[in-house]
Amino acid sequence: MGDKENKGVKGFLFSAVSCGLKRKEGELDLGLIFSEFPASVAGVFTRNLVAAAPVLIDRERLPRGVCRAVLANAGCANACTGPEGYEDGLECARWAAMELGLKQEEIMLASTGVIGTRLPLERIRKSIPSLVRGLGPWRLEDLARAVMTTDTRPKWTLRRKTLEGREVSIGAVVKGAGMIHPQMATMLCFVVTDVAASPVFLQECLESSLERSFHAITVDGDTSTNDTVLVLANGASGGNPLREGSPSGEEFRGLLGEVLEEMALEVVRDAEGATKLVHLRVEGAPDNTSAWRVARAIAHSPLVKTAFYGEDVNWGRIAAAVGYSGVPFELDRLDLWYGQVQVLKAGRPAGEISENLAKDVVRQREFSIRVCIGSGSGEALLHTCDLSHEYVSINGSYRT
Structure with a gap:
């Protein structure tokens, strides 16, 4: 440092x-x-x-x-x-x-x-x-x-x-x-x-x-x-x-x-109980404010964060979070990558081979996820972590 x-x-x-x-x-x-x-x-x-x-x-x-x-x-x-x-x-x-x-x-x-x-x-x-x-x-x-x-x-x-x-x-x-x-x-x-x-x-x-x-x-x-x-x-x-x-x-x-x-x-x-550092980039949004809304919807999802902890390439949870973020987009414009591996293309699975390659990405201590929702100029880069059993243990007994 x-x-x-x-x-x-x-x-x-x-x-x-x-x-x-x-x-x-x-x-x-x-x-x-x-x-x-x-x-x-x-x-x-x-x-x-x-x-x-x-x-x-x-x-x-x-x-x-x-x-x-x-x-x-x-x-x-x-x-x-x-x-x-x-x-x-x-x-x-x-x-x-x-x-x-x-x-x-x-x-x-x-x-x-x-x-x-x-x-x-x-x-x-x-x-x-x-x-x-x-x-x-x-x-x-x-x-x-x-x-x-x-x-x-x-x-x-x-x-x-x-x-x-x-x-x-x-x-x-x-x-x-x-x-x-x-x-x-x-x-x-x-x-x-x-x-x-x-x-x-x-x-x-x-x-x-x-x-x-x-x-x-x-x-x-x-x-x-x-x-x-x-x-x-x-x-x-x-x-x-x-x-x-x-x-x-x-x-x-x-x-x-x-x-x-x-x-x-x-x-x-150094987040409580964290085992992963995830760099989450959102691109193609109508504006930066919209990109941040999408990024925070993903990063705040307990289902997404527990999937990070379990090293599960559960891209469906990310797609769902994008969908409820409140930012309008067309599903056939939704693309998603784990590292350099594209797992979702035009709103559809990129195939089993891609998902298997993405498993190597989520096993890393630090990795990136990129989500593109269209052709707009809005973008955001948010850094987050996983949600582990240890986080619950730490906060369940913080005062005791």
């Missing part, structure tokens, strides 16, 4: 401690990002109307455009906790601000975990001094571990690029394995970079990168109450602020997009 030999991003420090929020004793569960310089901040959040307290707080603070720190916890979502939960979040920000010598408004918050329980404030308060003392430039992976819940591994990346003759860095951490159907829009992603950029340009870069990254993945069709993506840029690499339309500005936009796409795919690869 990128250049991880030198794990630093200029001007950013990271830390993580265990304060007993997770069930397993000693697991990291409280993380901190600190910028040594005021950083521009951009963010996108869940569209779920049941939004968690940290999301409400961050939405209020984002228009300021400046952030110095992000305090994140796992084990407790601080969602559906009422005004008390909101005040709990503010209290955590105040404690962190006092220890860091900041204004509490300069701190953004993120939480993930069980919905409906309040934060154990005393544990967090006692842990913040050691969290701040532990700040270091190389602890990005520890931060990734601190926000894990049902994730099986920490997911992070670090990249370097030369812009206008200067080396710049961009690092990212993502958390998520289930309750993944972002609609910005359980998932957390933090990106830090040492480029100089205005909050407006940073926000525009983030939003323009979402369609091919976090908007293009789905695990189970559930949008979390806590989904948060934050991007911080502190300018520590030097140079003038990046501008929209400039060569360096567009290079950075591309780099941010690549990082977000990498993180999004890591979420699906």
Whole structure:
């Protein structure tokens, strides 16, 4: 996942401690990002109307455009906790601000975990001094571990690029394995970079990168109450602020997009109980919106997803999902491929030989499916996974 030999991003420090929020004793569960310089901040959040307290707080603070720190916890979502939960979040920000010598408004918050329980404030308060003392430039992976819940591994990346003759860095951490159907829009992603950029340009870069990254993945069709993506840029690499339309500005936009796409795919690869990563492409739709409707109908079908798990070339389930997607098309224009193997041609089976070849495709850990519904210009690329017994086991006992 990128250049991880030198794990630093200029001007950013990271830390993580265990304060007993997770069930397993000693697991990291409280993380901190600190910028040594005021950083521009951009963010996108869940569209779920049941939004968690940290999301409400961050939405209020984002228009300021400046952030110095992000305090994140796992084990407790601080969602559906009422005004008390909101005040709990503010209290955590105040404690962190006092220890860091900041204004509490300069701190953004993120939480993930069980919905409906309040934060154990005393544990967090006692842990913040050691969290701040532990700040270091190389602890990005520890931060990734601190926000894990049902994730099986920490997911992070670090990249370097030369812009206008200067080396710049961009690092990212993502958390998520289930309750993944972002609609910005359980998932957390933090990106830090040492480029100089205005909050407006940073926000525009983030939003323009979402369609091919976090908007293009789905695990189970559930949008979390806590989904948060934050991007911080502190300018520590030097140079003038990046501008929209400039060569360096567009290079950075591309780099941010690549990082977000990498993180999004890591979420699906690490999806709860998943054994398959499936790249689902829909083509020939009347427009892109229609293509996305078809893709999501396929990817959200339990019958389709269980067929992926069983390595069953059950193309009929995919065809049925296309049919109920609500997008009009002619059956004799419907074509379907597993990898390079066409199994459905003009709405009819392509033959037994093709289906046998397709069986080799679905046995792979990662494969693609292409669906064409006509001659329109609309297209979509959605990344999804299978639905296994393990997914049911994980979510059937999440609170026990």
